[in-house]
Amino acid sequence: MSNETKITELSKSREANWPAVLFFIHVHLLSGYGLWLLFYEVQWLTIVLLVVLTLVAVLGVTAGAHRLWAHRSYQASTGLRITLMIFQTLAGQGSIYEWVEHHRLHHAHFGTDGDPYDYNKGFLHSHVLTRLRRLSPYQMQLKSQVDMSDLEDDPVVMVQDKLYWVLYLIVFLLLPLNAPLEYWNDTVLSTVFVMGFLRYGLILHASWLVESGTCVWGLKPGEKCPPDSNWVFVLSKSFWPHYHYLIPYDYKSGEYGTYDSGCTSAFIRVCAALGLATDLKTVDTATVQKALADAARTKLPVQTCLDQAVLEQILPKEHYLRRG
Structure with a gap:
């Protein structure tokens, strides 16, 4: 019996992850109280800190975990990788290694039973319900086949993966919660419920949209x-x-429905201008147009025609470089 046949025969049903269910219920309920405090009690400096840390954490997910480590859409210097690793830790979404592993599984089996965030099942499933369930045996087997060798060769990623809970305690919890209490004497309630629960609730939904945004x-x-x-x-x-x-x-592909715009694309271009990011990968308009025309003419899948058009775009450049 082949390996593919064995995988196909595995159960595709998913059990509820009750610790996650209870955890997210509490986070959202307590975030609601934090939202009330945001309007009636919290100090302005705490609001500024909330906005800054939320945006920085989301950037750690979009520019870091997603575009850099999951898809290798550009190369980053060691300093930039460390910075993005700290930003991603501020998101509280698990280590970069775990996040990328799930996201690559999502891409490899997009829109099928192997995709934990299958958009065909609707926004509610893709955005929320899937987070409350364990992966099925079928999905677990598929995840074990995801190639993670590039991240295993990245010391920044692997150090964070090994020390994640220590970094989480310091970067995600202690430092953000200590600042309002220590430096501008905000109340304990505002600090815990606004900088703790509300901040985490906002980051969760912004990060979850990376997989559910297509809905x-x-x-x-x-x-x-x-x-x-x-x-x-x-x-x-x-x-x-x-x-x-x-x-x-x-x-240039935005996580929130846009292309070549938004804070993340601008951040990557600024880093490139500073020499911190290199090898920014993109596909020009003419190549995409050629692929779509080929797909219409040959009736081949768009993905096949895009891959071929991109390959034809790259090969002449490599030939030129070899001759030069």
């Missing part, structure tokens, strides 16, 4: 625009979220 900003199959929905006045639906799953290594 929010992506087009449904065969859909050009959503004219019959009032959401069109709130959301800008496009093909960009799906483009990311065709060319995941394009550093």
Whole structure:
């Protein structure tokens, strides 16, 4: 019996992860009280710290765990990698290694039973319910086949993975909670519920959108625009979220439904200008247009035509460099 057959026969049912269920219920309930304190009691400096640490943590997920380590969309200096590692620790989403392993599983089996965040099951499943369930035996077996050798060769990632809970205690909990109490004498309630629970709740949902965003900003199959929905006045639906799953290594692909815009793309370009980030990977418009035309003409899958077009774009450059 082949290995693929054995994997197929494994159970695809997922059990509830009750510790996670209870944990997230408490986080959201206590975040609600933190939101009330935000409007009626907390000091302005605490609000500023809340905004800054939340944005920095999200940047650690988007620019760090997602675009740098999961998809290798650019190369980063040691200093930048350490900085992004600290930022990602501020997100409280588990180690970079664990986050990337789950995200690569998501990409490898996008939209199938092997995808823990399958968008076909709707936004509620993709965004929330999947976080409350353990991976199925089928998904666990698929995850064991995810290639993580590049991260295992990165000392920054592996040190964080080994010392994660120590770093979590210091970077995520002690330092952010100590600052309002120590430096501007905010109340214990404001510190715990705003800088603790509310901050974590905001970061959780911003980070979860990395996998569930295609349900929010992506087009449904065969859909050009959503004219019959009032959401069109709130959301800008496009093909960009799906483009990311065709060319995941394009550093310009935004996590929140956009392309070549947003804080993360700007951050990467600033780092490149400072010499901290190099080898920014992207695909030019002409190459994408050629791939789409080839797909329409040959009836081959768009992914196949994109891969071929990108390969044809890269090979002449390598040939030129060899001759030079």
